Amino acid sequence: MADCYNILLIGINAGEEDSARAHLTRSGHRIWTAADIDRAKKPISEQPIDIVYLKAEEEDGALGRLKQKTGLKPSLPVVIVSDSATKNTILDAWREGAADVLSAPLTPDSLSASLRRLAQRLPSRRENPASPVTALIFYLDESGKENRVDISPPRMTLGRSGGNDLILSQRGVSRCHAEVLVEDGEYFLHDLDSKMGTFLNGVRIQQARLTDGDRIQLGGPQGTSLSFHKGDLLQSLLSLSDPRAETGLSLYGFKEVGKLFKALRALSSIAVLDDLLALVVDTAIELTGAERGVIMLKEQSGELVFRCARDNNKHSLDGSCFRTSKRVPQDVFRTGRPVIIKDLDFDQANEGHDSTRQLGLRSISCVPLRYITARDNFGTSTVGPAESIGVLYVDSPNIGSKMSETRIDALETLASEAAMAIFNARLYKDSQDKRRFDEQLAIAKEIQQALLPQPTRNLEFIRACSRSLPCYSIGGDYFDYFELENGDFGFAVGDVAGKGMPAAILASLVQGMFAAQNFLDAPIPAIIGGVNRELVQRGTGSRFVTFFLGMLDSEGNCIYVNAGHNAPLLVSRDGSMKELQTGGTVLGLFADAAYEQGSVRMQPGDHLVLFTDGVIEALNSSQEEYGLPRLVDLLRSNARSNAAVILSRLEESVLSFSANAPQHDDITMMVLGYREQPA
């Protein structure tokens, strides 16, 4: 007897809803309904819902909105009901974590079939509900055999020693290397201070959130490779790719599906392009029963070039002696449409293939390798245009009678997944091609810019202005202003050792910590000491932060702590200068570091100039540094100008000095003018 579930239908139109309700109720299920996502919160919070069927007007990101608005448990299976259940829609829903996708309108048959599929994943009503496995890791053991392991909450450890949940004895894996933590249905990968490091999609990480299809490497970017998977939508992908099977069930049990799954899983765990290509070709040969196969990829020049040729015994063939039909691959690549020729001798539609026939070939299957450009934008994926990167071609001297429609669909599915994997592997292999990384970087840049304050701030007694020029598109420099309740003005400049993404993340962390400090109560050295301890505890490794924090009152009294930062300069109206050095060492390295408070008095018209090392280390084309003396000269000759003018002269000077020379560090400068004369 089938299990009975509590089912919530969202946004299903009235007629469909009635028939669905009648059908499901007859089968013993209990039904709730909500007209739209906004009205789904009540049943979700009040009823023990097991399964949700979601139909949204605006399909893009619907699942994300549902989760956000209703606080839905991430483990609860949600089936997307889509008007346009194309491969794109399905891939999209899959990435968002949907359990299944059905074409609208719902029919009794499609509902029953989807429930049967879901039943394999849901805890049985009649047994003790064990926590359902929703994520797993695929990995290759030492003998190269593929294995899978389910991730059971709350924690799975990976490493060489016997006590780990997943024991990996390959080179480069530390005894206790890394762990996966499960929190609220999200999966997080942490490096456990391993010797050779933990990498996520080729980037070394301390900790990171895992998303479906992520590639994990232990012990270096070439190290032991694992892949992380959650969600189960591949099944829908397959079921929809067979037009005759309304429910997809007819596909189940087919040998092809098994082969395809195996290949798809392995794809994301292989990063080396040549291995990947060989696997794709082998799988295509197996699927179609062809004798040999080849992958042709588009080169920079736009030309299609042989990349990997294999026979049905999994041997590589020399590309130079692999003669194929010339026309078929070119046509497929140009049009993006597959060409399946079952029998050249009898197929009337294939006139003009005489040269192909002369090769002794009788059946050919050729499908485009197209990947869908998906951008992950804070949890909602958007799908861009498909891009062809080449073709997958198999042929055989036998008549292609074995080519059922299902096999052709399976071949196309393989090709689209393979294209994505090849695209990723290429990115991975060729570090010059940073296109995907750049997309993420652009998002990070927006976040970082949004976190920085407006560069100018004018109070009754102070004019502050700052300029930050990241060396890469995002940087590890930081500045901020604080207006305190007692009327004092606070200001800070920081510099994280290192550049780019890791430095920017740490800089944002520091900014967050300062935003959370209560300045009214604590003396500055205590604030700095607290932030230092937090950073040490978070184990930022050998990354440290140089930091300067100051407070100025309306009388011109300035107190400060300099934590290993380039000493700011107090520039008097007469051009004399004083360095603000008092403080302690850099933040993030020593938990017990002590910080001392310095103080200085500003006179009306005085300026305080803060900067990061990128200013004095800016290089010109002869590799000379801008240097402190140049900075001092410039400030001296502009001592009587106002803050904004000083800042722009400084920026102009540094930039013209370093014109045309590549910069190696972020450049940040801040100028504060105390009670300036009106211009």
Place this chain on the structure above:
Amino acid sequence: MKIEVRTVGDVKIVDCSGKITLGAGTMSVRNTVRELLDGGAKKILLNLGEISYIDSSGIGELVGSYASAARNGAHLKLLNLTNKIKQLLTITKLMTVFDTYDEEKAAVASFH
């Protein structure tokens, strides 16, 4: 950057030359020190006399190497600081963390 390891008595001397900056340069210092520690070395001297360029990430690596040595009950000292390294260690107020020497003989003797 180039790294060569010599042994003088029970002291491992790591001769570094070239640039210590973000990327390959820093990793190789850190990895060399880790390998020496894994091999049981307790006395490590980093010779920085031939370092042509170092930035703040490089300083981070020196401190990181120093910390791994300390965790392993080993000592790590610095030999032949260039002016640039001295300047960076002074600004960051990290100079006091390290034992630094200008002469190899004196540095080796200091371990005993």
